[in-house]
């Protein structure tokens with residue numbers, strides 16, 4: 523099957539310092555890739571490089587990022603804007619802070635759509651409600667009429683997912699989409715993302731520290747350390763039978779954390 527997104531030998535520098543070196547992977551339609559690695563290994567930089575939001579200091583110095591037949595690294599800001607949001611959606615760790623605090627959710631959903639296409643308010647609300655229903659925001663009328671501060675963390679995260687999904691992007695890039703949520707809500711959001719993949723056949727890249735999320739969601743895993751790929755392959759193979767010593771260490775440490783007993787008081 524042809525790749526939807528293909529990262530070929532990409533190197534990224536911030537202010538002349540390479541933080542990602544020669545990384546390659548691809549994403550097929552409907553596939554979910556988990557990117558894991560310790561803090562500072564370059565996970566978020568990969569996502570930012572794909573969407574062209576590295577900022578003033580960051581630049582892709584080598585390699586190509588292909589979306590279908592288009593090299594995203596060759597595009598200017600205006601060209602990238604056509605893809606960002608429409609074809610490639612993004613969800614962040616803390617969607618609440620990505621939302622405007624003084625505008626109602628409904629207005630922000632409306633803006634996200636009309637940036638890319640002409641549609642009536644009624645039609646957009648209808649589309650938003652359909653997605654909200656799927657991701658557990660059952661009181662969608664109230665949510666659309668609310669300001670972000672009137673909603674819980676989990677609800678804001680779902681609003682972020684709704685805004686990302688309303689254009690039915692082919693690829694969803696999610697940077698720590700569940701890490702700001704409590705465990706129960708984390709589990710629900712993971713289930714909801716999987717449901718969206720099933721319904722819309724969306725490919726996803728999930729950046730996370732949570733190996734449980736990767737195990738549950740990802741078809742493939744990419745392990746990064748100091749900006750380099752240490753392992754890449756099918757989830758079970760990487761999590762359980764990696765030949766790479768660092769990957770094995772990383773998985774062992776997660777296992778120990780999960781099984782660590784909380785010392786009893788007194």
Ligand SMILES: Nc1ncnc2c1ncn2[C@@H]1O[C@H](COP(=O)(O)OP(=O)(O)OP(=O)(O)O)[C@@H](O)[C@H]1O
Pocket residue numbers: 536537541559560561562563564565566567568576577579580
């Ligand atoms: N705007 C920036 N300017 C300079 N250096 C940056 C910038 N953003 C990130 N870096 C550096 O790039 C490296 C990779 O950072 P990145 O945020 O991609 O790591 P990460 O794996 O996502 O970390 P975390 O898990 O803590 O979010 C780090 O050394 C970081 O300090």
